[in-house]
Amino acid sequence: MEPNATTNENLNLYEKAENxxxxxxxxxxxxxxxxxxDVVSTLTSKIAVGVVVAFFTLFLNIGISLWVGKELGEYYYGFFIMALFYLIVAIVIHKTHHKLIKTPIGNTIISSILKEKQN
Structure with missing residues (x-):
């Protein structure tokens, strides 16, 4: 009788391990x-906000360019000045993109993924 009991226990243990x-x-x-x-929904909402901010910035820059150009006598001067401003901003961002952009975004994604494992 004992060999059957061992077989049943092994089978039961196997089923439990499989489950x-x-x-x-x-x-x-x-x-x-x-x-x-969670990551995709966060990214999607941030992209939507980014698009709205981009349109705001675009129209604001066109307005500033026209205003500066009007004050300087030629409208295209305002656009050249705004282009020079954004060139300077692009250079600064390029030089510091790891500290300003890459590291914070990477940390946000990693903490978002790992927060489930902490709970």
């Missing part, structure tokens, strides 16, 4: 989906 593995994989899938959804 545990399946459940663990399903949980991992769900956590991954949750993390990806």
């Amino acid at each position: 545990y593995t399946k459940t663990s994989l399903e949980l991992l899938k769900l956590k991954t989906v949750c993390s990806v959804a």
